[in-house]
Amino acid sequence: MKYFTVFLFSIITSFVFAQNDSLVTIKGTVINNETKLPLSNVNVINATRVIGTSTSGSGTFEIATKLNDTLLFSYIGYETVKVKVTNDWIKNNPTKIYLTEKAYVLDEVIVRQYELTGYVEVDTELIPVAADGYRYSISGLNAGYEAGDKSPGAVSRVIGSIFNPADLLYNVFGKRPAEMKKLKEMKKDDTVRNLLATKFDRETLAALLEIDKDDIPQILENCNYSEYFIQTANDLQIMDAISLCYEEYKILKKNK
Incomplete structure (x- = not known):
């Protein structure tokens, strides 16, 4: 009994x-x-x-x-x-x-940021153009690394990643295996993707990945994405960039 x-x-x-x-x-x-x-x-x-x-x-x-x-x-x-x-x-x-509705505070607007002359040939030299993100291919990977510009500093960052990329990216992904696994699930759900496509504040993405919002720029910098991309991309583009970098990290780690 x-x-x-x-x-x-x-x-x-x-x-x-x-x-x-x-x-x-x-x-x-x-x-x-x-x-x-x-x-x-x-x-x-x-x-x-x-x-x-x-x-x-x-x-x-x-x-x-x-x-x-x-x-x-x-x-x-x-x-x-x-x-x-x-x-x-x-x-x-x-x-x-x-x-609760957000309270927006508008920054001061500068109407005439550049002193233009009216001559196209002259004015095109006065207005700075944002540099495109240049990507350098790495043999064995699906995609390369984005340096952001052609400056010597940008190139040296990429070269450093090529010579020792797995060690560089371990600090980004090696300590976050659970969070990175969620990326695959996030990419499958259309509701999540559609939401992230409308977001630029990184708050929702950080909450989904269970990481600090301030960690996202650091992750992308270690993946050699340009500052321009980090500042202007929407949260869906940021998520896809992190996912791509993570897949590259796994390849590099496996082959090391």
């Missing part, structure tokens, strides 16, 4: 854990914090599972989650909200999420 009781307890325990470990669908409504009206087409991303959806015309959403998953609520012109999935939320569906 004693052994039967232990056996039965084990079965019940396993069943409970299996239930807790399974995905559950939670519901909610996203609301404007000021007007208290529902917001449609808000991006709802499960950053832990890298799956996404958007709110309906009435502001409602449903998404698959597990306990302690992190959800991101992102909408153009509003502050991004990060929320943890709790037991209360799972048991007491649905819930309300409030988004």
Whole structure:
């Protein structure tokens, strides 16, 4: 009888854990914090599972989650909200999420940055042109490294990466295996990709990768992307650039 009781307890325990470990669908409504009206087409991303959806015309959403998953609520012109999935939320569906509009401060606008003469031949010499990102090919890799310009400093950075790239990139990717694995999942989900294509603040991308926002420029610099690209690319382009660099790192590490 004693052994039967232990056996039965084990079965019940396993069943409970299996239930807790399974995905559950939670519901909610996203609301404007000021007007208290529902917001449609808000991006709802499960950053832990890298799956996404958007709110309906009435502001409602449903998404698959597990306990302690992190959800991101992102909408153009509003502050991004990060929320943890709790037991209360799972048991007491649905819930309300409030988004607050961003307050924008406009910088001073300089109308005449350059003293132009009116002569095209002269004025074209006065206006600086942003340098294109020059990429140097490396044998054995699908793509090369972007130096950003043709200056000696840019070339030397690329040469340094060619001679010892795996060691250089280990500090970027070697310590973040879990975060880098999420890149593949992020690239598969159209909701995530469409959201990142509209973002330039790196906040959503950093939250999805579970890294600090300030680490992203450092990663791209170590991958020899130009400052111009780092400053101007949208979050989807940044994600694809990091993913490409990571694939190159794995090749270099394997062949070292």
